[in-house]
Amino acid sequence: MEYQYLLLDIAENVATVTINRPEKRNALAPDVLEEIITLFTSLGEREDVGVIVLTGGERYFSAGFDLNEIRKLEKVSNEAYTALFHRAYRAILFCPQPVIAAVGGPAIAGGFDLTMMCDIRYASSSARFGQREVVLSLTPLFDPLWRIIGLGRAKEVALTGRIYDAVEAERMGYVSRVYPEGELLASVRAIAVEMAGYDRMCLRESKRLSNQLLNTDLDAAMRTQEWLFRTYIGSDENHQRIDALQARLAAARTK
Structure with missing residues (x-):
């Protein structure tokens, strides 16, 4: 299938999915979300994919919601759009394979939420993170954020709407490691290739177990x-x- 806003590369049992809407800093319009749902559902069924890397490249991850699209909504007609976001979130969160976020630049609001759905997060030194929904009079996602960084820190991130640099994101445990600018994708790919060499079903079961044990x-x-x-x-x-x-x-x- 051809995708307008996503690039897909599969090699060495690693699927690299790149959000490709640079003129909008990879903002999440409905068509982008639809493609994420379709692609991650398809990848979840492939036996030749052991690990998935989700990125926006070395310069961006995603600036978040496409505000022009949200501005068109009314409260009485927002259900389909809201459901679309959450279907995209779930397609990543419950994808059978481990999903690694490689964050090369700003991951804001909905873009931040996409990174939250991934199992592991690595960042470039130029990455920025912010759950900015409260600034726009929108309610943020506390779950699974609090499971990643703890409830107290999740409240700070969600309720202040503050933007954090990569070093602070690593310090709070949201990001596992920060790489120098320009070295992110190659470094994350090396990790993903090594992981993809492990027992495929063992990786899938381990991911499923990590989600199941929380409750x-x-x-x-x-x-x-x-x-x-x-x-x-x-x-x-x-x-x-x-x-x-x-x-x-x-x-x-x-x-």
Whole structure:
């Protein structure tokens, strides 16, 4: 399928999805959201994709909502547009494969929300983050933000509408690592390729488990993790990877 606002590259079991609307700083118009839903749904069904990278390139991520589109809405006719945003969010959040956000520039409001739906976030030193909905008299998403950075910090981000640089985003635990400007995409790709070399189903089950355990009491969580671990330990794939690791370690010791 051809996409107008998304670029797709698949190589080495990694799908890189690039939001491509630079003249609008990758603002999220309805057509962009529709394409995100369609593409992530399609990628979720592909066996040749182990990891997905979502980015806007080295310069932008997404400036957020297309304000010209929102300005056309009325309260009595906003249901379809609101549902479209949340369908796009869910398409990323519940995509079976791990999704990595590579944030090269501003990720604001709806753009920030897209990064929130990803499993891991890496940023360029030029990245900026801000949940600006409250500034526009819109209610922000607290969940899953509070699960990522804690409730107190999530309240600050959501209620002040402040914009944070990449260093502060890393300090609060929202971003896992910050890369020098221009080095983000290559660095994140290397991580994604390594991850994509792992057991595909193990990656998917681990992602699903991480979401499932959030609403489970500790005893049930421990039992679930024990059961899932038991389905993989001792498998042929497990044995093959142990043998390969031990061979690499033995070869390294002889150098």
